[in-house]
Amino acid sequence: MSAGTPTDPAPGHADRVEAQAADWLARLDGDGWADADAAALAAWLEAATAHRVAFLRLQSAWQETGRLQALGAGWQGQGVPPRGIWHAAPGDRRAQLLQAIAARPPARPRARTTGARWRLATAAGVVACALFAGWAWRDRQHVDAASFRTAVGEIATQALADGSSATLAGDSRIEVRLSRGERRVDLLRGEAIFAVAKDPSRPFVVATDGYDVVAVGTRFSVRRDEPGLRVVVTEGTVRLQSPAAGDAARPSALLPAGSVALVTADGVLVQSMAASEADHLLGWRDGMLAFRDTPLSQAVAEFNRYNTRQLVIGDAGVATLRIGGNFRGDNADGFVRLLEAGFPVRAERQDQRIVLRSR
Numbered sequence: 001m002s003a004g005t006p007t008d009p010a011p012g013h014a015d016r017v018e019a020q021a022a023d024w025l026a027r028l029d030g031d032g033w034a035d036a037d038a039a040a041l042a043a044w045l046e047a048a049t050a051h052r053v054a055f056l057r058l059q060s061a062w063q064e065t066g067r068l069q070a071l072g073a074g075w076q077g078q079g080v081p082p083r084g085i086w087h088a089a090p091g092d093r094r095a096q097l098l099q100a101i102a103a104r105p106p107a108r109p110r111a112r113t114t115g116a117r118w119r120l121a122t123a124a125g126v127v128a129c130a131l132f133a134g135w136a137w138r139d140r141q142h143v144d145a146a147s148f149r150t151a152v153g154e155i156a157t158q159a160l161a162d163g164s165s166a167t168l169a170g171d172s173r174i175e176v177r178l179s180r181g182e183r184r185v186d187l188l189r190g191e192a193i194f195a196v197a198k199d200p201s202r203p204f205v206v207a208t209d210g211y212d213v214v215a216v217g218t219r220f221s222v223r224r225d226e227p228g229l230r231v232v233v234t235e236g237t238v239r240l241q242s243p244a245a246g247d248a249a250r251p252s253a254l255l256p257a258g259s260v261a262l263v264t265a266d267g268v269l270v271q272s273m274a275a276s277e278a279d280h281l282l283g284w285r286d287g288m289l290a291f292r293d294t295p296l297s298q299a300v301a302e303f304n305r306y307n308t309r310q311l312v313i314g315d316a317g318v319a320t321l322r323i324g325g326n327f328r329g330d331n332a333d334g335f336v337r338l339l340e341a342g343f344p345v346r347a348e349r350q351d352q353r354i355v356l357r358s359r
Contacts, residue, residue, distance in 0.1 A: 017048075017050050017051060017054045018054050018058065020044070020051070020054075021051065021054040021055040021057075021058045022058055024041055024044065024055060025055070025058055025059060028041070035142070142179065142180065143177050143178065143179045144161040144176075144177070144178040144179075145175075145176065145177050145178075146158075146160075146161075146175075146176045147173070147174070147175045147176070148166065148168060148173070148174050148176070149168070149172065149173040149174075149189075150168045150169065150170055150171060150172050150173075150190070151170070151171065152170055152171045152304070152305060152306065152307070152308055153170050153305075153306045153307065153308065153330065154168075154170055154171075155167065155168065155169060155170060155284070155285060155287075156168050160176060160178065160183075161178050162178050162183055162197050162199065162202070163197035164183070164194065164195060164196045164197045164204065165194070165195045166185070166192045166193070166194050167192060167193040167195075167285055168190065168191075168192045169190050169191040169192065169223075169284055169285075169305055170190070170284075170305035170306045170329075171189065171190050171304075171305045172187075172189055172190025172191055172192055172305075173187075173188045173189045173190060174186065174187055174188065174192055175188060178202075179202075180202070181202065182202055182203055182205060183199070183202050183203065183204045183205065184205045184207065185204075185205065185206045185207070186206075186207050186208065187206055187207070187208040187222050187224050188208075188224075189224060190223070190224065190305065191221060191222065191223035191224070191230075191284075191305075192206075192221065192222060193219070193220070193221040193282055193285060194206060194215070194219065194220055194221070194222070195219045196215050196216070196217050196218050196219065196220075196236075197217065198216060198217030199216065199217070200216050200217075203215070203216060204216065204217075206222045208222060208224045208229055209224065209228070209229060209243075209263075210242075210243030211229060211240065211241065211242060211243060211263060212239075212240075212241040213231055213238055213239070213240055213241075214238060214239040214240075214241060215236065215237075215238040215239075216236075217236060218233065218235050218236025218237065218238055218257075219233075219234050219235035219236065220232060220233040220234065220235075220236075220238050220255075221234075221281075221282055225298065225301050226297075226301065227264050227265075227295075227297075227298065228262065228263040228264040228265065229262075229263045230260065230261065230262055230263070231255060231259075231260070231261040231263075232259075232260050232278050232281050232282060233255045233256065233257050233258065233259045233260075233278065234257060234258075234275055234278050234279045234282070235257050235275070236256075236257060237254055237255065237256045237257070238254075238255050239252050239253070239254055239255070240252060240253045240255055240261050240263075240268065242268065253268060253270060255270065257275040257278070258272055258273050258274055258275040258277070258278050259271070259272055259278070260272075260273065260278060260281065283326065284302070284306075284329055287328060287329055287330065288326055288327070288328060288329065289302050289303065289306075289326070289327050289328075289329045290325075290326050291323050291324050291325060291326075291327075292324050293322050293323075293324055294322060294323055294324065295319065295320055295321070295322055296313070296318060296319060296320070296321040296322070296323055296339075296345075296356070297313050297319040297320070299323055299335075300312075300313055300356070302329070303327075303329065303332045303335060305329075306329035306330050306332075307329075307330060307332045308352075309332060309352060309353060309354065310352065310353045310354075311332060311336070311353070311354050311356060312353050312354065312355045312356065313356055314348070314355045314356055314357035314358075315357055315358055317358035318345055318356050318357060318358045321343055321344075321345070323339075323343075332354070333354075336354055336356070339356065344358055344359050345357070345358065345359060346358075346359040
């Protein structure tokens with residue numbers, strides 16, 4: 001019997017329903033029961049009242065007769081043998097189970113009123129609903145959690161359990177929690193590019209510093225640094241949600257492909273450009289750093305993700321210089337030489353760092 005939901009028999013075919021219920025009980029008693037099996041059983045129980053009644057009746061009989069008596073496989077332990085002890089094929093277990101239940105001594109007939117029969121049917125329905133709710137709750141509450149990080153100078157792409165991927169820049173860290181209702185990533189440090197698998201029923205949320213970047217199926221990056229954060233969208237559309245302010249609704253902005261959102265203490269600034277130009281800002285994945293009218297303090301922070309010899313801002317005057325261009329991320333020395341040649345900057349070279357000062 002496959003992991004899928006059995007085909008529902010035509011109305012009135014009670015024997016086929018009983019056989020399907022026996023199949024489910026046999027599988028439940030055997031090895032290899034997985035989340036997919038639980039979900040398929042829950043769907044089968046929900047499909048028809050006859051399914052739930054047959055399953056509960058056979059389950060009750062199975063428990064009352066005991067698996068030892070039902071299968072007669074020579075169990076030497078005490079009481080009912082544990083689940084998985086029987087190694088017969090599922091079809092054989094089903095046949096044995098049905099034969100054992102059919103062979104039970106008939107119960108002493110008891111007069112039942114219509115009200116008693118109604119109460120029994122209602123109770124069976126309540127139990128079935130409780131079983132289904134339990135399986136659904138476990139499925140919805142299940143969370144795939146993972147944590148990824150990169151060292152200084154390292155770039156790594158991580159496959160996520162939902163089919164998405166995250167490419168982490170140097171010295172970056174994320175924590176991932178994937179549930180049935182939401183896919184959530186906390187960006188704790190650095191920058192990451194996310195290629196999101198399409199799943200409209202489960203939003204993909206990247207959270208950092210109180211902001212949420214929400215997507216369904218798209219490609220974008222989020223960078224967290226000292227001045228704030230940056231969001232670059234190269235495919236699709238994402239929504240940038242600002243932190244909540246009391247009972248007011250959270251402000252949000254839609255960012256289509258080609259958008260670059262910069263979040264600082266002064267607010268949110270959104271720039272629009274060609275998607276290819278926005279993608280150029282993510283050249284670090286290929287070892288290149290691209291700056292466009294960028295404060296030198298931010299450029300230094302980027303270089304420090306890829307070099308063990310750190311650049312240090314020596315004074316406020318040099319920090320506010322604005323630069324542009326493309327540079328190799330692992331060539332901090334070359335970057336410093338260009339600064340000395342084209343800007344009022346002098347460098348003090350030490351063993352583990354280079355201090356940049358105004359001149």
